[in-house]
Amino acid sequence: MRRQNLKLLAAGLFWIGLTACQTNSVKDIDSNKYKTVTIGTQVWMSENLKTTKYNDGTAILMVKENDAWAKLTTPAFSWYNNDSIDNKKTYGALYNWYTVGTGRLCPSGWHVPTDAEWTTLIAYLGEVGFASDKLKEAGTAHWRTPNTGATNESGFTALPGGYRSFEGIFNSIGIYGYWWSSTEYNSTTVFFRNLRYKYNLVYKYRSEKYCGFSVRCLKDQ
Numbered sequence: 001m002r003r004q005n006l007k008l009l010a011a012g013l014f015w016i017g018l019t020a021c022q023t024n025s026v027k028d029i030d031s032n033k034y035k036t037v038t039i040g041t042q043v044w045m046s047e048n049l050k051t052t053k054y055n056d057g058t059a060i061l062m063v064k065e066n067d068a069w070a071k072l073t074t075p076a077f078s079w080y081n082n083d084s085i086d087n088k089k090t091y092g093a094l095y096n097w098y099t100v101g102t103g104r105l106c107p108s109g110w111h112v113p114t115d116a117e118w119t120t121l122i123a124y125l126g127e128v129g130f131a132s133d134k135l136k137e138a139g140t141a142h143w144r145t146p147n148t149g150a151t152n153e154s155g156f157t158a159l160p161g162g163y164r165s166f167e168g169i170f171n172s173i174g175i176y177g178y179w180w181s182s183t184e185y186n187s188t189t190v191f192f193r194n195l196r197y198k199y200n201l202v203y204k205y206r207s208e209k210y211c212g213f214s215v216r217c218l219k220d221q
Contacts, residue, residue: 024036026219029051029055035047039124039155042121044156044217045218047092048159049092049214051093051105062076066168066169067168070168075098076095077093079094081173091214095212096164097209097213101209110219112181113181115181130200133151137159142159143174143197146198160174160177160195160197162175162178163213164211164212164213174197176194176197177195178214
């Protein structure tokens with residue numbers, strides 16, 4: 001991912017047990033309905049966000065053209081390959097971080113998780129490798145073979161929605177999943193988590209804000 005200056009950060013996280021149960025559901029402002037799952041003390045959406053509006057009803061700008069996306073320093077979203085028919089339902093939307101940074105993206109009572117809240121999730125599921133196995137949807141219906149180690153034991157059902165680069169190019173659907181945190185590293189970069197089809201690790205990186213990643217919402221506590 002050119003120009004993104006992504007840096008892998010080491011994490012020493014330890015297994016402390018797992019209980020997960022499917023709970024309720026939640027709707028966004030567009031009336032999209034999401035399954036939720038309780039993992040430890042946290043309640044997560046078990047699907048990627050697909051709203052086209054903030055939780056106050058204001059529309060989020062949809063940007064299709066690569067050149068237009070590349071110049072953005074303001075909120076925007078897109079569907080992978082600009083194809084809502086094939087990709088919206090399964091993978092949700094790709095949002096740049098300027099959208100996340102408004103604090104109004106998730107449904108009322110929910111929020112984009114902080115880096116610390118991602119760490120809490122991963123620590124609950126075990127070491128970084130074990131957590132990846134328990135987060136990824138099992139099988140190869142969406143993940144490319146071999147989808148190493150995936151069991152989805154947590155019910156999180158992580159999917160490989162790919163990303164949109166600073167150039168507006170769509171990449172890596174079926175191969176990698178990318179999820180924003182709400183935690184800025186500095187004025188231009190933000191922490192996120194990455195899962196991969198071939199490796200059973202949870203990767204922690206930072207990315208420039210103009211990239212397009214998936215979003216999972218976490219219930220307020």
